[in-house]
Amino acid sequence: MKIIRVISTIIITALVSLGLAQKAWGFCGFYVAKADSKLYNQTSQVIIARDGDRTVLTMANDYQGDVKDFAMVVPVPVVLQREQVNVGDSKIIERLDQFSAPRLVEYFDPNPCADNRRYLESAPADLGRPGGTRAADAYDRSLGVTVEERFSVGEYNILILSAKDSRGLETWLRSNGYKIPRGANRLLRPYIRADMKFFVAKVNLDEFDKTGYQRLRPLQMAYESPRFMLPIRLGMMNATGEQDLIVYVLSPRGQAEITNYRTVKIPSNTEIPVFVKTEFGDFYTAMFQTAYEGEGKKVAFLEYAWDMASCDPCSANPLNSEELRKSGVFWLNSGRSNNVSRRSNNVYITRLHVRYTRDTFPEDLMFQETSNRELFQGRYILRHPFTGKMSCSAGVDYQQSLNRRLKQEAQTLAELTGWDIDEIRNKIDFPDVKPIPWWRHLW
Secondary structure, three states: OOEEEEEEEEOHHHHHHHEEEEEEOOOOEEOOOOOOOOEEEEEEEEEEEEEEEEEEEEEEEEEEEHHHEEEEEEEOOOOOOOOHHHEEHHHHHHHHHHEEEEEEEEOOOOOOHHHHHHOOOOOOOOOOOOOOOHHHHHHHHOOOOEEEEEEOOOOEEEEEEOOHHHHHHHHHHHHHHHEEOOHHHHHHHHHHHHHOEEEEEEEEHHHHHHHHOOOOEEEEEEOOOOOOEEOOOHHHHHOOEEEEEEEEEEEEOOOOEEEEOEEEOOOEEEEEHHHHHHHHHHHHHHHHHHHHHHHHHHHEEEEEEEEOOOOOOOOOOOOOOOHHHHOOOOOOOOOOOOOOOOOOOOEEEEEEEEEEOOOOOOOOOOEEOOOOOOOOEEOOOOEEEOOOOOHHHHHHHHHHHHHHHHHHHHHHHHHHHHHHHHHHHHOOOOOOOOOOOOOOOHH
């Protein structure tokens, strides 16, 4: 019989996000600054909805700066047409974050004297161009740059560029009035060699004013390519330190894996002291940094892997069909799937968290789909002690075991976070345990 009662699930997604954002600098491409504007990207969240060779990529960012100076360059595998680009809904990324965020769960110990039960210690567990059109085209060709497509979507003006030489592309960008980050030539070169194109976005100020939004909305692109990858190297040019990237991969099959770096599960299902409830953001930030350093700073962390049709415990309701469509899921209403039989709720989410630098992650992230549907979540357990009157021998046993449990929770928290063990113990309300009479278990 279970003697631990689940009372509630506490989700402190905002605290987690704030805690991680303090050191988060990263993006799939790089920002291009006009004049001497210093632009930085503080957080990076990406949704990849993928089935076979078909991909919908949603890029969100926490852009800091005047929107009139905003422009970004992202490598893409194909030339995108107007119909393949969309302005997304920022709330969808918030929903995915809430649904898959690491979570606290609370349990409350029952009265050990109720029903004469004994206490059990185990827990249930548009860019500028020179001159006229012909002059501009000739200038572009001299640099090896071709404007493959030009269109507007929402508040964005989009160019799709191809290039034959990284120096030519760098010169093209600079001659069009943009100061690109140092090192662009070197980092652009591998993408040009791989025959990738460049998605260049700039804000249309008139259209942005019409939207009434205070912040830029995410950009989405749909394309078909055997390349299942995410470019991260260009984003390092905007970085001032370590960068954080959270990737939500949505698939009809199962978990997504990074193939060129190790992926490890974030420490989970551990019992920690109750006071962490009010310090969860600090706890998760410290725990992630400790795990990151312990793995040599060269791994991706799995924070959540689950079928979108359910959750246990739920940090937020699963996304409905309309929300999934806005997330880029395109297979729910189609007549077939490339890989699996069709089900209306056939969406599996993998949340991967990567903290990286140029040295630790020198390559872009390469992924693969798998059929692994194992469930995993970053979950941390709070067990509230029973504080009522206990007038039975089982109550004394409970207090003895509770003291041992609280000491173990303190030790676990110190190991996970690197926090001082004495400071942790000072925040814990240890019970005043009376010695068990020697004759208690004599007969």
